[in-house]
Amino acid sequence: MIDHLIQLAPDAKTLEAGRRLFYSRRWRLLGGDGEWIWGEFDVGGKRPVESAVQVVRGRFSCSCRSRSRPCAHNLALVLLLKNNPDRLTVGQPPEWVRSVQYQAERAPKPVKDAAQAEDRLAARLELMTAGIDELELRLLDVARRGIADTLGQGSESWLAMATRLTDAKLPGPAGRVRRLASLGAEGTEGEIARTLGDLYLFIRSWRIREELPEERRAELYQFAGITTRKEELLAQPARDDHWLVLGTVSGTEDRLRYRRVWLRGEQSRRYALLLDYAFGEFPFEQSWPLSASFSGGVRYYPGSYPQRAVFTDPRPGGRPYDGLKGYPSFEEMLGNYRRALGTNPWLYYYPVYLESVRPVKSGEDMLLVDVRGSALPVMLGYEGFYRLLAVSGGGPLSLFAEFDGYRLRPLSVLTALGLTEA
Known part of the structure; x- marks a missing residue:
């Protein structure tokens, strides 16, 4: 989300100054190319302040005198993107922005004191x-x-x-x-x-x-909101396995596209959550097709119940995946969920593979019912329920879903042809 750039403000005073500049009418040549946004701020007869932000990677450039980055001009551009994006014209960057982009690509990584x-x-x-x-x-x-x-x-x-x-x-x-x-x-x-x-x-x-x-x-x-730096994660040992792509969730928040990808290890039977962001039409770094498998090492973020991970060097699996086994009923699923929540109470999403559930419409309620007759509702706003009814034909099916403690969000269904989007 664009909020992650605002969170990089060095202090509350700079953020407040950025809010004031956001409302200013002195901005001109506001634009973006899908990766960078830029603008020139008129300071009255002098050379304008030239400010640019690389949205996804959080790089900032500005010709103002402030020593902080992001500065107030950078933050004002971010706020424009978040709250008034129509003021940004999509097009080719001016010469000074191309110079900034060139320097950013070749700049050595700073050594922080x-x-x-x-x-x-x-x-x-x-x-x-x-x-x-x-x-x-x-x-x-x-x-x-x-x-x-x-x-x-x-x-x-x-x-x-x-x-x-x-x-x-x-x-x-x-x-x-x-x-x-x-x-x-x-x-x-x-x-x-x-x-x-x-x-x-x-x-x-x-x-x-x-x-x-x-x-x-x-x-x-x-x-x-304080996450481990990627460099520190890459220094940790990796968990090697054969990983299956079980489901993907994508959407947009504040004009920044996000994607959650769920993998499951064949030998470890562990899930790994990959979280990516991309601005505008800029593509995600890696493609994760549903039901594809990959071999390689996954590195988990630290925690007592690690879930989020990075997968830096995936290789095509090259063989059938043989580790797909799920919960036979909601009772077993809820028991494991409670234990996981007792270990880490900050679980946003809990991945579950259910071996035999039936979609049932009961009045206005959309439910999944297990073999023992227990039922759980699906997520509010879920649009694929009637597709589940059609695929199941009234009978049981196997599916992968996210669980938030109350409701299920189906992501994929296992059919005779393999995994398909739910």
Whole structure:
């Protein structure tokens, strides 16, 4: 999401200056080419400030005097892309932008001073803690008013809270708050209460983060928005296996395309989640066709229940995959889910392969029913349910899905021809 660029703001003062420049009418030659965005800021008779941002990789260039990167001009461009993208003209970059692109491609990777990096982390943690303090006051207000009274006020206050959390570099909690806004009247009381509970658990965990084991603290930081650098991941040992692509979810947030790819290891029986971003029509770095298999080493992000990973050197599998075995019923699935949640309470998505479930329409409810008659609802807004009914013909089928604790999002179905999109 574009918010990840805003989170790179060096401090709240620079971000506020960027917001003021966002509203300015002095911008000219605003444009983008699918990878970079750029603009010139008129400073009154002098040479304009030339500012450019590489969106996906988070590189910043500006001719202003500020020592910080991103500077206020960079952040204003990002805010323009997020909130008023029609002002950006798609086309070829001007000469000065091509020069910036050329230098960026050939620039050596900077060697960061350890003390400077530690200072930046401390400043970010201070900003995040301020955002968490405000969130706690909001949740205490909900406790006083009650859930029904709070939700009766509409979603605007929650969306405003999510924006402030994003400004405080807390994309994970901001996402949970947006979930509260999106649930509205459609969500069950259990779903709403669980989301509120997740947020309060995060707040209490943040207060004692220094007391947590290293892996638990890493998972807490990942949920908050502090992720392990890719260079550090590549230094870790890889888990070699034969991996099957079981499902893919893609979408757009703030004009930045995202993609979640789920792999399953043949020998380890472990899942790996690959998360990619791309701006505009710029392609993702790697293609992951459904039901294709790859061999190679996957490196997991640190944690007590590792899930997200990187796969840097995949090779075509070249042979049939023989490790696809799933849950015979929801009882076994929910038992494993509870154990996983007890290990890592910040699981956004839990991958499940179900061996025998039937899609059933009951009034307005769309359900999946297992062999024992237990039922779970599918995700709100899921558009492929009638396709599932057609494929199943009323009988059981095997499918792969994401589970969020309440609902299932089917991603693929196993048919006689192999895995197909659900």
